Amino acid sequence: MRVDYRIERPVALSARFEVDGFTVLLGASGEGKSLLLRAIAGLVPACGEPFDGLPLQRRAVGYLPQGHALFPHLNAWQNVAFALRGPQRRAEAMAWLERVGLAELAERRPAQLSGGQQQRVALARALARKPKLLLLDEPTSALDPATRDDVLAELIAEVHAAGIPALAVSHDPALAGVADRLVLMHDRRIVQAGMPAEVHARPVSGAAARLLGLRNVQRGRLVGAPGAQRLWWPDAEAWLPVDTGLADGSEVDWQVAPESVELYEPAMAPAGTIAASVEVRQTGAHGCHLGLRCGRARLWAALPRDRTMPATACVQVPAVAIRCWPV
């Protein structure tokens, strides 16, 4: 399904992209992502396709706002039945709850359900409306980190099973990882769209790289013609080797993966390395990252498993590991 919307107020915004399967629109806070969803749902004045000009009651959308917005005075099945008409609405609501695996909690009020269960009730209610498009506003924001991935997997499985295109807006790069299609929004416009693997492999700008959760996106300036170039990193007041086809004097966003940052003991550091102090150590299931202070900048570096944590270090960034985007 093609989404093409233009909003004038409260902020000017335009967006045009394809929604295919579970599509995630990734953007920073304040970009107007929620506003776009509300516009498609008909809650904000806007023009565009789909549903142009239809009153909001007649737009076949399943809208799941942040926090799920279940009716607190109704229990789970009554919430789902709210989207239904006719004498069979209770039986139909129960069937929808069965489908999301919550039939046994049908009599519970929303306050008695966990965040993930509330989300599934809200999804059942939205699906019961028989929408042509599902709209999900920050679907991971109200979820407990411990169960988030499982709840998300179930949500996506249910969306796929329903066969309805879904548009989820989020600033959470983790959600982008599970999308069928990924759309990036920056400065209130769409800057990149495509399959997640393509987008992750080739972000179009530093802003896109930041949205995708890439670390070490920095500002710099190229000095010298291609082939004999260096990168001036003003925040660290340091020069880096670089190899790009961009013109001399270009302002760039550049990025290096933490795994590519080379760490040296200060006493054994080769010439041309940058002095750094260790600010923070981040140990997780997938290894250890060090937050290094280089002048005014912070640089993340992966600490190899066999290395102990140094108090100070010297870092080197290999030219081949640096990606540059003109700004």
Next chain:
Amino acid sequence: MIPAARPRLPALAAALALLLLALPFAGLAIATDWRHFGFAQGDGGAVAVSLGLSLVALLLIVVLGTPLAWWLARHRVRGQWLVDALLLLALLTPPLAMGLLLATMYGPYGPAGQLLERAGLLLTNSAPAFVMAQFYAALPYYVLAARAAFEGVPRELEQIALTLGHSPARSFFHVSLPLARLGLAAAVALAWVRALGEFGVVLIVAYYPQGIPVKLWTNLQDVGLSAVYPLLWVFFLVALPLPLALGLAVRRRLA
């Protein structure tokens, strides 16, 4: 272990305030002559007038005030402050002054009064005048309390109802109204007490038919303090159970 020092002075002041609050009610219980408990002539009629006509006034207040309260809670228009000021003005106008204003507009020589009299509706010393006095006295209280109740309903829930295919009217009756019910009930209770207990406005435009407050006044004037107690008990019995129960329910909900 040293026990934590309890602030004595605030506790004493609070106890004194509670005692002062309770004293008049205790006084009524003590002063009532329970052995010769009997009503003055016309007390029964006053109770009937007060209950019957207050119910009519309450109905009018709810029917007209609820849409206004909802509109005020949900819409912002240019010059909104004028609407707010008008409501506050009606609320803050002393009852006697409001009675005089009503007499000016709806009295036999008032512009609206003359028109309505020609249509057969007399708004001085009549049942409709009594209802009108109560309506004006209690409407601002109801509207402000009901507006606060509607403002407490998350707008998002009303919008979700619309996205689920419901009309604004259905959304109002199935979402806004049930979610605001406690606050609306409190607003109804407030309006009920205000209407039933209204004296100043009623005195000016509807001395007759006499309801409980005016009858209390005439009993006091004609017989003395002892003659008001039985009717006063009835007044408390009919006016207060609903607001008291709701007030306590709201406190429990907040706790």
